[in-house]
Amino acid sequence: MSTTSDDQSSFDAEVAVIGLGAVGSSAAWRLAARGVDVIGFEQFEPGNAWGGSTGRTRLFRVACLEHPGLTPIARRARDLWRELEASAGQALFFETGGLMIGPSDSHIIEGTLAAAEAHDLPVERLDADEIASRFPAHARTNPGDVGVWDPEAGILRPEAAIIAAADAARAAGARILTGTRVVAIEPDANGVTVLTEVAKYRVRRVAVTSGPWITRFVPELPLTPHRVIMTWFRPREGHDADLDVLPVFIRSVPGHDTWIWGHGVVPASGPGSKEGFGGFDAKVGPEFDGPFVADDPDAIDRVVHPGETDGIRDLVAATFPDLEPEPSGVTTCIMTHTPDQLFVVGVTDHPRVVVGGGCSGHSFKHASALGELVAQSVVGEEHFTDAAFLDPRRFSG
Ligand SMILES: Cc1cc2nc3c(=O)[nH]c(=O)nc-3n(C[C@H](O)[C@H](O)[C@H](O)COP(=O)(O)OP(=O)(O)OC[C@H]3O[C@@H](n4cnc5c(N)ncnc54)[C@H](O)[C@@H]3O)c2cc1C
Structure with a gap:
């Protein structure tokens, strides 16, 4: 050696x-x-x-709002995920499509459209009425919000x-x-x-x-690890069906100046299946807001304390009236940011x-x-x- x-x-x-x-x-x-x-x-x-x-799921998008140069990387990644699915003999990626909602001049919308334009992606622009009729769970929007539908988005099993x-x-x-x-x-x-x-x-x-x-x-x-909390939510009693039309989303929050992301039920064996992974129904996370810098990743607090989910609870209540706003599951994870x-x-x-x-x-x-x-x-x-x-x-x- x-x-x-x-x-x-x-x-x-x-x-x-x-x-x-x-x-x-x-x-x-x-x-x-x-x-x-x-x-x-x-x-x-x-x-x-x-x-x-960690956390059982990750969002996949091809119209990468963060930088148009990421689109070819996402496409190559999808091919490789598919190759791994074949070698592993199990599903790793579910194409659900994805919905971005926000003001037309927001980074979410402008960035998504910039990537779509640069790579001629088949995205669709939606107005508020179209959002509400096609995706009833997203009917609550801020005045002036628009949507972009990315049909190639989906969910990965990390x-x-x-x-x-x-x-x-x-x-x-x-x-x-x-x-x-x-x-x-x-x-x-x-x-x-x-x-x-x-x-x-x-x-x-x-x-x-x-x-x-x-x-x-x-x-x-210049990398900065942050402790972040992931949360899961269940539908209110009698509203299970609403989550059937809740594909991947990143969106503004009614009455708030922030955004949330998530997805609905993950089909364990492809579209149409009602079976979810791990017993959760929806996953929603707040935008990174930076209070939890973790200089030593070994020392981060893995316990989610009372009060830490109050913020996300309010955002979920404002956005999705059919979800129970108290999280059904929580965990911690580490996000590592560059400048x-x-x-x-x-x-x-x-x-x-x-x-x-x-x-x-x-x-x-x-x-x-x-x-x-x-x-x-x-x-x-x-x-x-x-x-x-x-x-x-x-x-x-
Ligand atoms: C809450 C949250 C939500 C996210 N959501 C999304 C999303 O929806 N879509 C998306 O695309 N991305 C998302 N991300 C980002 C994505 O999940 C992470 O960027 C990615 O998984 C990090 O991968 P990595 O390989 O850099 O690090 P890791 O997967 O953390 O791998 C690092 C590995 O190195 C090992 N290691 C560390 N030190 C040593 C050592 N000294 N010796 C040996 N091994 C060592 C660790 O044990 C670990 O296994 C999210 C991230 C977080 C935290």
Whole structure:
């Protein structure tokens, strides 16, 4: 394992992937699929509840309001999720369509339309009456609100998808070490030494994909982990049917200057099924509002305390009269923000260290393709799309 010189035989692997969450499990898979000798380290298990990928569902959108350059990444990601579904033999992605609602000059609407226009996406514009007739659950809107329907949006199953990617990496030849925490990386001119709590490995390059823990290894990156609360809601008695027409949404809140996102019942076996995952019916989350900076992701408070859900309860009551506003379920998760709310993917200031992360609350949908971009950065292949806007060096000038 440990080495003193750097002849060919002294390397334990070509590449080490540190952190096998959403991006890392896919990076290990895409590297192994290229025939690269990969060793992946995960401090817990793939699909764990302690990073940024817990909560059973994630929204998928192709008309990415955050940046039009994300659309090709979402499309490539969807192909890869479908490939993983085939290898795992289970559904990971459900295309439900998605509804964005807000003022016509809001970021939600303008950003969605900008991505749709840039990529000629088949979105539909809806006025308030059309929103109310097609989506009765969304009948309450603010005066002047409009809607955009993205037919390609849907719901992903994060834990199952991560496990599927780690399994695909193994099947392609990657060595996956679980329950193995990396404590340091030491890059030099010839390679990188990776130190775990019990051993030392020598590799040629590393991909740091440790989510909220990335700055332990690449401290110069301006990433800020935040503790966030996720909530689930059930319909009021007698209103179950209303959630049948509640596809993915991001929307303004009547009488409030904020927005919420979520989706209704997740069909466990495809459209038409009434069976939901995990016994919840709807999931709604508030926009990130920043009070819970978690400098040490290991130390975040995992307990949701009385009063912490009062805000979301009021927003749900204002928006969805047919939902019981008291959450039926709550949990904590970690969201890792960058200053421009985009991700960091690519080679860092050290040429042997590639990074993939900085979720900013919207990277899961892209994670399989971000893994592909990480793999391409590691092997020096041209990116499948222009990813310069995600270059981690944009923050160091
Ligand atoms: C509440 C919430 C809602 C979200 N909703 C959406 C959504 O609807 N749609 C969307 O696209 N995105 C969404 N996101 C964003 C998305 O879920 C995350 O961006 C993404 O899952 C993060 O993936 P990651 O690979 O960067 O990190 P993670 O999945 O957290 O992976 C990091 C992994 O590294 C491991 N690790 C860390 N340190 C070490 C170490 N020293 N040694 C070994 N292993 C280590 C961790 O255990 C973990 O498994 C949301 C995020 C949150 C928090």
